[in-house]
Amino acid sequence: MKTVIDEYIRKEMFPNMWCPGCGNGIVLGAIIRAIDDLSWDKDEIVAVSGIGCSSRITEYVDFCTMNTTHGRALPFATGIKMANPDLKVIVVMGDGDCSAIGGNHFIHAARRNIDLTAIIINNMIYGMTGGQYSPLTPTGKFGSTAPYGNIDQSFDLVELAIAAGASYVARGTVYNVRQLISLIKKALDKKGFSVVEIISDCPVSYGRMNKMKSPVDMLKWIKDITVSKKIWEGLSPGEKKEKYAVGEFLNKDRPDYTELYEEIIKKAQERGVNK
């Protein structure tokens, strides 16, 4: 049976390279369904990724795709969007990719409010390299480079994106796929810098080192640690530390960078060629 997914994938690249139970496939499906709901023309879509398991997503979708260098997907996408603002540019990153090596690019893309959609698959670990802790690994959890437990305080990407100036910020999970599709769709449709953080699972690296070896264990865990934004707001500070709020956190209108640059072009041209 042909599904909506078949319309958007590069079949020759399957089976994919992800481990059984990995959340990346769920995210891939959700992105495709969101795009299909929006009826976007495949020729107008550019998908850009960095490095890591999640970034291999760009190999599987039949758009103009680019698997760039570690952490740098956003500046590559910035160049593409500036050069051709008509293109719809989606950026897929992992948690280490986006918040560690690419952290500076992330806050500056948000600051500029350039019309890109950043999708961050947060499995709280460096999966591809073997389970090292990332800036989004919760304090106290284990990684191959945190054999005695992680002492780092983790970033809250949602708060970071809001503080840095994004237009749309949401958090979803691979457990609640219907909500995820709807959040991605709104982010894609939003003019300006939009961010969707997706809590995902890595049973092979994160799960193995944190007593959740099976994908089912991990999905149950994701269900347990996430609550709606409304419920989260009523929690005590201690309870909040153990939970992730899920839903839409920001949806505001601010001029997109490429629109502002069009104004610069007008101003420069009014002044004439030689001034």
Place this chain on the structure above:
Amino acid sequence: MNNLEKKKNIKLLQGNEACAEGALLAGVKFFAGYPITPSSEIAENMARKLPKIGGKFIQMEDEIASMAAVIGASIAGLKSLTATSGPGMCLKQENLGFAIINEIPCVVVNAQRGGPSTGLPTKPSQGDMMQARWGTHGDHPIIALAPSTVHEILTLTIKAFNFSEKYRIPVILLLDEVIAHMREKVEIPALEDIEVINRKKPTVLPEKYLPFKPDEDGVPPMANFGEGYRYHITGLIHNYKGLPTSNSQEIDAFIRRLHNKIQKNIKDIIIYEKYSLDDAKIALIAYGSVARAAERAVKLAREEGLKVGLLKLLTIWPFCFEEVNRLAQQVDLIIVPEMNLGQMVLEVERAAQGKCRVVPYNRVDGELINPIEILGKIGEEIKQ
């Protein structure tokens, strides 16, 4: 109106301004950069002039991001430029490699200052010659050009864009603080008098397009993103379709083709100029601002009756191996003055193959090499 009657467009320009003028003539439409002396005037000129022609300028958060944005804009169809100096050039290396493996045309200016690290802001140096060749990791080809006058900055910037578009490769333009900041008379050519090369586009329909299948010249036609050709670009070694490969035959063919597309066109790419070399027994080989002093030293030596000539390198990489080899058979001595402790002299020695004596002359104190010093070095070597 014939060419003789045409009014010449002569301007007094700073080196960095001439670079911006050359880029505009070549068709630049995008610049991404980060402030650093002695290259900042290129960014400032681009910020002012690009929007006037509908182009785009963006100041990025760092040099890594600038290089990435330049590549992104080029893939989306705009001729793209970035400019920096040593510390920034170090940061650009990562994505420079991405541009090389994906054959993305772009031009990167390095206005050299003394290093390593923060080094000598802002005094001239030629310390980044080998970085230009091998700065980014892995086996890779590169094209690097080094002008020695402000006028040459303009003409070689145009060349840099043309090479990058023709051969689908990033081209490095190596300035040094002296020529980047000095002002000289420049004759700005009319657009109709210059050659402007644009990337080859695919001639097949999108479903037949293989983005990394080379034509006979070794260069694959390039579809820009958004033109209806959907394909993948990756920093992984890839097959004709642009998809990652672990097939050893495909890997080998890919890496060799990247090199060969440059190697088999070296006659087109290698540019040099000869001064008084016909009867020379001593040759100077120089580039960048040092070539100016070397040219003067040749005149002074000739006045003293010494048979000295100059080979001025304009293309640094690929290196003009054959010409230097031929020269080594003609002369008794080659002197290579450089503002480093001997970088290009290593290539000269390799090319000379022991057929004549090769002697370096170096300065690393942040001061220019002047003609009298070179003349002194010639005298000293003759005595030996």
